Amino acid sequence: MNTHAKPSKLIKGATGDWEIVVGMEIHAQVSSNSKLFSGASTEFGGDPNAHVSLVDAAMPGMLPVINRECVAQAIRTGLGLKAQINTRSVFDRKNYFYPDLPQGYQISQYKSPIVGEGEVIVDVTATEQITVGVERLHLEQDAGKSLHDQSPTESFVDLNRSGVALMEIVSRPDIRSADEARAYVTKLRTILRYLGTCDGDMEKGSLRADVNVSVRRPGEPLGTRCEIKNVNSIRFIGQAVEVEARRQIGILEDGGKINQETRLFDPGKGETRSMRSKEEAHDYRYFPDPDLLPLEFEQSWVDELASHLPELPDAKKARFMKDYGLASYDAGVLVMERASADYYEKVAKGRDAKAAANWVINELFGRLNKEGKSIETSPVSADQLGGIVDLISEGVISGKIAKDLFEIVWSEGGDPRALVEQRGMKQVTDTGAIEAAVDAIIAANPDKVAQAQAKPTMLGWFVGQVMKQTGGKANPQAVNDVLKSKLGI
Amino acid sequence: MTHPTDLTLADAREALKSKKISAVELTRAHVDAIEKARGLNAYVAETPEQALAMAAASDAKLAKGEAGPLEGIPLGIKDLYATRGVHTQACSHILDNFKPDYESTVTSQLWRDGAVMLGKLNMDEFAMGSSNETSYYGPVASPWLPPNWTEDKARAALKGDKRGLLVPGGSSGGSASAVAARLCLGATASDTGGSIRQPAAFTGTVGIKPTYGRCSRWGMVAFASSLDQAGPIARTVRDCAIMLRSMAGHDPKDTTSVDAPVPDYEKAIGASIRGKKIGIPKEYRIDGMPAEIDRLWQQGIAWLKAAGAEIVEISLPHTKTALPAYYIVAPAEASSNLARYDGVRYGLRVPGRDISDMYEQTRAKGFGKEVRRRIMIGTYVLSAGYYDAYYVRAQKIRTLIKRDFENVYAQGVDAILTPATPSAAFGIGEKGSADPVEMYLNDVFTVTVNMAGLPGIAVPAGYTADGLPLGLQLIGRPFEEESLFSIAEVIEQAAGRVTLPKPWWN
Numbered sequence: 001m002n003t004h005a006k007p008s009k010l011i012k013g014a015t016g017d018w019e020i021v022v023g024m025e026i027h028a029q030v031s032s033n034s035k036l037f038s039g040a041s042t043e044f045g046g047d048p049n050a051h052v053s054l055v056d057a058a059m060p061g062m063l064p065v066i067n068r069e070c071v072a073q074a075i076r077t078g079l080g081l082k083a084q085i086n087t088r089s090v091f092d093r094k095n096y097f098y099p100d101l102p103q104g105y106q107i108s109q110y111k112s113p114i115v116g117e118g119e120v121i122v123d124v125t126a127t128e129q130i131t132v133g134v135e136r137l138h139l140e141q142d143a144g145k146s147l148h149d150q151s152p153t154e155s156f157v158d159l160n161r162s163g164v165a166l167m168e169i170v171s172r173p174d175i176r177s178a179d180e181a182r183a184y185v186t187k188l189r190t191i192l193r194y195l196g197t198c199d200g201d202m203e204k205g206s207l208r209a210d211v212n213v214s215v216r217r218p219g220e221p222l223g224t225r226c227e228i229k230n231v232n233s234i235r236f237i238g239q240a241v242e243v244e245a246r247r248q249i250g251i252l253e254d255g256g257k258i259n260q261e262t263r264l265f266d267p268g269k270g271e272t273r274s275m276r277s278k279e280e281a282h283d284y285r286y287f288p289d290p291d292l293l294p295l296e297f298e299q300s301w302v303d304e305l306a307s308h309l310p311e312l313p314d315a316k317k318a319r320f321m322k323d324y325g326l327a328s329y330d331a332g333v334l335v336m337e338r339a340s341a342d343y344y345e346k347v348a349k350g351r352d353a354k355a356a357a358n359w360v361i362n363e364l365f366g367r368l369n370k371e372g373k374s375i376e377t378s379p380v381s382a383d384q385l386g387g388i389v390d391l392i393s394e395g396v397i398s399g400k401i402a403k404d405l406f407e408i409v410w411s412e413g414g415d416p417r418a419l420v421e422q423r424g425m426k427q428v429t430d431t432g433a434i435e436a437a438v439d440a441i442i443a444a445n446p447d448k449v450a451q452a453q454a455k456p457t458m459l460g461w462f463v464g465q466v467m468k469q470t471g472g473k474a475n476p477q478a479v480n481d482v483l484k485s486k487l488g489i
Numbered sequence: 490m491t492h493p494t495d496l497t498l499a500d501a502r503e504a505l506k507s508k509k510i511s512a513v514e515l516t517r518a519h520v521d522a523i524e525k526a527r528g529l530n531a532y533v534a535e536t537p538e539q540a541l542a543m544a545a546a547s548d549a550k551l552a553k554g555e556a557g558p559l560e561g562i563p564l565g566i567k568d569l570y571a572t573r574g575v576h577t578q579a580c581s582h583i584l585d586n587f588k589p590d591y592e593s594t595v596t597s598q599l600w601r602d603g604a605v606m607l608g609k610l611n612m613d614e615f616a617m618g619s620s621n622e623t624s625y626y627g628p629v630a631s632p633w634l635p636p637n638w639t640e641d642k643a644r645a646a647l648k649g650d651k652r653g654l655l656v657p658g659g660s661s662g663g664s665a666s667a668v669a670a671r672l673c674l675g676a677t678a679s680d681t682g683g684s685i686r687q688p689a690a691f692t693g694t695v696g697i698k699p700t701y702g703r704c705s706r707w708g709m710v711a712f713a714s715s716l717d718q719a720g721p722i723a724r725t726v727r728d729c730a731i732m733l734r735s736m737a738g739h740d741p742k743d744t745t746s747v748d749a750p751v752p753d754y755e756k757a758i759g760a761s762i763r764g765k766k767i768g769i770p771k772e773y774r775i776d777g778m779p780a781e782i783d784r785l786w787q788q789g790i791a792w793l794k795a796a797g798a799e800i801v802e803i804s805l806p807h808t809k810t811a812l813p814a815y816y817i818v819a820p821a822e823a824s825s826n827l828a829r830y831d832g833v834r835y836g837l838r839v840p841g842r843d844i845s846d847m848y849e850q851t852r853a854k855g856f857g858k859e860v861r862r863r864i865m866i867g868t869y870v871l872s873a874g875y876y877d878a879y880y881v882r883a884q885k886i887r888t889l890i891k892r893d894f895e896n897v898y899a900q901g902v903d904a905i906l907t908p909a910t911p912s913a914a915f916g917i918g919e920k921g922s923a924d925p926v927e928m929y930l931n932d933v934f935t936v937t938v939n940m941a942g943l944p945g946i947a948v949p950a951g952y953t954a955d956g957l958p959l960g961l962q963l964i965g966r967p968f969e970e971e972s973l974f975s976i977a978e979v980i981e982q983a984a985g986r987v988t989l990p991k992p993w994w995n
Binding site for chain 1: 569570571577579584587589591593706707708709710711713714715741742743744745821822824825827828829831833834835844845848868871872873876880
């Protein structure tokens, strides 16, 4: 753990500086067709209790059977976090009563998780990188859902999620700010999506965070932490850290002390509220689940899964920087989503890689964000965008015209080269035509000619006029050259 | 001719094959016997229509020569096996009206092999008990008359609270009583700490608890998952062998079931035991053991020696720690296994002010006293601060008990001979009301076997001076049930078939 506080991260309180310390437990829903211990579907949506097996409903005499694919997904994730894979782990029962927990216990892993220590490298800003330690990853069952808004006198239970596999990924308390917290979850989400082990869809609850926050004076031991349960968006995670740290600092600066407790973040009010104190905490009575033998597998299976892992974001970013000469920030933006990186590589193939990066990042991503579209639903394909880049590098169109062309392809589709032909968007490089236009403008504006000769920066006005007359298609370099020689500047 | 209900399972099988009797006739005879024996309270649900329909189907198969190994054999099923559409409550109030729409693996294998279901058998609630007195449906009476009781006195007691009549043992008391009273040719039972072997010994019947993992637990209401195992109770060793073959087998739905072929256990009957090494554990000679139990044990040793077995004294040093350790492990697992009975989805629900109140009311009213006691013990031994002192230590003891047996088997011992119970059957209402430990002591010779996951069989070997049956227990190597059948049959032959009581209860 980093014990040297970074001055830039400190929060100024009324009585001096404070350091925020954050550790996170991320619950990531495993991408799999069926649940962790039953054959029921994991499909999202569906009528209440449509995806419930006898096991999920905890009927008498039912037994759990581990789903091999969920185990494989946990191993892949562990490998993606550069973590220790434990070829022997144990499932335990976490006992508590709740209507959406039909067994009266959650099957989880307590003392012997399937994945041990690992790490996540996180870019916090264009220039700042931190490493967040992963303490462990374990597999466990999700609970069902209690519905309190269906009847004035009763609550209902939907068990569709009951028994769905979750990976709980526990970080070390290596995070020092709300920005770092957001960046950590963003990066973790990217890795999970690359691996295909969790879709990372926070709106559907596929990724949820329990955020542990404490504050301390720089250099002092860890303070008492509060756990903020079930924060379900990256933005809220940042807000929750910020708000909770401020709350704790306020209490400490007033001479109070922090009670270890579980809290809830209310995004509407922008505050955290106490849920239960340490004294009210459940005694979960963990013990090894006697229905399940210890989970054991061969190292050769791990090796086999490792050999089929996709290139992960860190490696891809390094390759983009090396092979395409991209800046760290640009490479980082491109690898955030595997689909974006794939798109970029298709555009960059055989072309000016930096120009391709500019087009993908500035034009395409900008436009996609504006319209709330994803790369998968982009109206402009990688081939089309590549075609536009080709037309620029061949000098067929100017950068400015290229933006117009991009607009046409975005809204109407079509082959960029054919569109340039059909719509007469070709750049004019024929000096005869340019000279004619220049002559006409010089003849019509003798006063401006004099001004330009006195002050050469006036040249811009002439360039603008030529472009206007040629409908923007004149090659800017050629226009400059002709103007300079005709005006004698 | 012998009355159809007095046939052994093996003899009934031959009679059906040779068409001396039809499956419907055989089933009808049992249905009638059950009706007349309602006073014993062995069955908690009778399924005569289903039984007769299954028997008719069996007759058709028998006629076509497509008979399964148990074709047309009427059986009773312990109430903890899930049977589709039929009463399945583990004799608890909390599972009121629960009728599953699934069938346990063990019973579905019995039906696959042609067996006929007569109904569901009484048991201690959630299999927690050694006398069948904890059942929500009331105690079961043994068909054996208490010493010096007249039939009239016994009949009168049957109509009342049954006090003084003999317990059939537990938790599979309904199974043992029904088999001994000829209310079925065999019964399924289950054994967590002795629940097959002790009732078999109390009723002069044979019961085997196979190796842990031999039978699937899928569809059996769980008591203590790491100890529970299905097994049969029947009137002869051979009948148990026939039943176990159908009940056993690997089940992908139970990951603790073992993928090993199921032998034809019946072939082990009559095999020579010459040269088999039989261990006699000195730690089983406990203080205060009745002289007649010791005499029975010595008699068993003499019979096996006479059959050519080699008798060796052995030591199982951790025996005395087994019972206390068992009463930590089993309640711990039970406290968690029984958490699902919460009034939310099925069974009894007692309304409350809020969810916690509903849980409390439902579980307070739904569970009987012994079940509540064990849930509390289990919750206590798993709770923070006590886990290491109780649960962890009990698990360590369990490992040591297992090692005791492994050491003995490594020395070439084939099986271990012990008494099955420390006494003969006692009276209903006689034991455990003041001190539950008095009742728990019934399992002193049987729990070690569950803790070690080994197979154990109880076989009748003689009588008390008062004429009550007594049993001996044989403990085997893992998955060597065949040896147990061979050796048990030697004892059965030497002791002579038990003369079961005449039906005074009719």
